Amino acid sequence: MHEQCDQLIDYFNGLLSEEEEREFEKHLKSCENCQEEWAELTELTEDLPYAAEPVEPPEGMKDRVLAGVFAEEQSDQAEKEAPASFEKAKETKREAQASSYTQSESPKPKRWLAPALAAALFLSLAGNLYTILQEEEPPDTITTDGIDQVLQSVQLEGTGSATASIVEQKDTNTLVVNANQLANLEGEQVYQVWLIKEGKPYRAGSFVPNQNGDGAVTYSLDKLQNQGKWDQIAISKEPDATSKEPQGEVILSSKL
Amino acid sequence: MSDRDLDLYNQVLEGDKGALEELYDKYEKLLYSFAYKSCGQKEMAEEVMQEVFIKVWTQKATYDSSKGKFSSWILSVTRFTSIDIVRKKENQNYSLEEERDTLHQEEPSAEDLAEWKEQGEIVREAVKQLSEEQNKIIQLFYFKGLTQREIASSCNLSLGTVKGRIRLALKHLRKELSNIKEKGGVGDA
Numbered sequence: 418m419h420e421q422c423d424q425l426i427d428y429f430n431g432l433l434s435e436e437e438e439r440e441f442e443k444h445l446k447s448c449e450n451c452q453e454e455w456a457e458l459t460e461l462t463e464d465l466p467y468a469a470e471p472v473e474p475p476e477g478m479k480d481r482v483l484a485g486v487f488a489e490e491q492s493d494q495a496e497k498e499a500p501a502s503f504e505k506a507k508e509t510k511r512e513a514q515a516s517s518y519t520q521s522e523s524p525k526p527k528r529w530l531a532p533a534l535a536a537a538l539f540l541s542l543a544g545n546l547y548t549i550l551q552e553e554e555p556p557d558t559i560t561t562d563g564i565d566q567v568l569q570s571v572q573l574e575g576t577g578s579a580t581a582s583i584v585e586q587k588d589t590n591t592l593v594v595n596a597n598q599l600a601n602l603e604g605e606q607v608y609q610v611w612l613i614k615e616g617k618p619y620r621a622g623s624f625v626p627n628q629n630g631d632g633a634v635t636y637s638l639d640k641l642q643n644q645g646k647w648d649q650i651a652i653s654k655e656p657d658a659t660s661k662e663p664q665g666e667v668i669l670s671s672k673l
Numbered sequence: 674m675s676d677r678d679l680d681l682y683n684q685v686l687e688g689d690k691g692a693l694e695e696l697y698d699k700y701e702k703l704l705y706s707f708a709y710k711s712c713g714q715k716e717m718a719e720e721v722m723q724e725v726f727i728k729v730w731t732q733k734a735t736y737d738s739s740k741g742k743f744s745s746w747i748l749s750v751t752r753f754t755s756i757d758i759v760r761k762k763e764n765q766n767y768s769l770e771e772e773r774d775t776l777h778q779e780e781p782s783a784e785d786l787a788e789w790k791e792q793g794e795i796v797r798e799a800v801k802q803l804s805e806e807q808n809k810i811i812q813l814f815y816f817k818g819l820t821q822r823e824i825a826s827s828c829n830l831s832l833g834t835v836k837g838r839i840r841l842a843l844k845h846l847r848k849e850l851s852n853i854k855e856k857g858g859v860g861d862a
């Protein structure tokens with residue numbers, strides 16, 4: 418048995434890194450044994466979701482969820498698959514995998530990824546520019562759209578330049594980071610944003626810069642368990658988008 | 674029934690909010706219950722719902738009717754989303770044990786999906802027939818989405834035997850399912 422056959426379980430659960438997944442899909446194309454096992458796992462687990470005991474959804478969930486959904490632009494064809502960040506790109510791929518493996522279609526062509534990523538970053542930058550322009554107003558003024566408000570904004574120092582703002586939008590706080598003059602990355606490397614409290618780093622979004630060295634990321638702080646005040650923000654260069662703690666050098670940072 | 678799903682899905686692609694709402698209503702409880710079983714926490718399960726329907730609406734995930742039923746597809750999007758969200762929380766040292774909510778559990782009501790109503794009871798009954806070890810490995814693999822390595826250490830197995838044990842457990846489950854179906858359902862024994 419090929420060594421890669423042992424990755425089937427992690428592939429089925431979408432847990433391989435992008436590179437591993439690419440390699441595994443290559444292997445899957447030529448390994449009948451894995452194809453059979455993959456089909457078998459898919460078939461045998463088909464009924465399992467129905468084993469979930471019914472639970473009553475919380476009150477008001479439908480309104481909250483649909484409001485969140487319709488707040489998202491249903492983008493046109495050109496932007497359709499644009500991932501908002503590196504992590505999103507991974508998710509998109511997993512969903513493609515969820516639609517089941519077929520020999521003729523897999524692996525999906527990834528050519529769209531680069532221009533789409535650039536488009537996503539451009540949109541993201543445009544959004545940040547808007548935020549930054551709004552900052553010039555007196556701090557208590559609510560923006561003309563009546564919802565966003567900058568709670569805090571800092572300039573990060575180090576190699577390159579970056580601004581980080583915490584923006585309040587309705588009841589949720591979003592971290593917006595906009596960076597320039599960043600060094601290019603290689604392979605699966607990403608720039609990872611960290612929020613630090615009492616020496617402990619929390620992941621707060623990752624991004625890759627475009628060819629001009631401009632990068633940006635927005636991150637909903639509601640995703641973080643720690644909702645208190647943060648001590649520090651830092652950006653480090655990481656080998657890929659999965660680091661649980663900073664492994665690479667911190668290139669930019671600031672006190673909060 | 675599934676044709677209706679496909680019609681609604683095609684309308685969603687055209688930007689029809691009403692169609693998305695109809696799909697939401699139809700699948701809300703099943704997907705929420707499934708996500709809750711994976712995450713064990715109601716805020717996270719709601720976050721999963723939000724993500725799943727954003728993916729459907731923005732077409733970050735796209736359904737291809739030639740590859741199977743809409744319900745299977747949206748359930749698998751939900752499973753991947755749950756696994757992702759749980760792992761992201763774990764990155765922040767979130768402990769599942771501490772915050773596991775206990776929600777009132779009930780049987781599906783008359784308005785719930787017929788499929789769920791028919792199958793749920795049978796599948797749960799079949800799961801009960803499994804040994805504790807087999808039940809555990811299915812929970813960890815399918816609902817919790819752990820890695821092979823995590824499953825190995827959690828079940829005291831060598832890495833190489835995990836896949837075989839999972840397949841064995843699933844095949845046993847399949848056998849119990851067909852036994853129950855042959856007997857004409859739960860409660861006829």
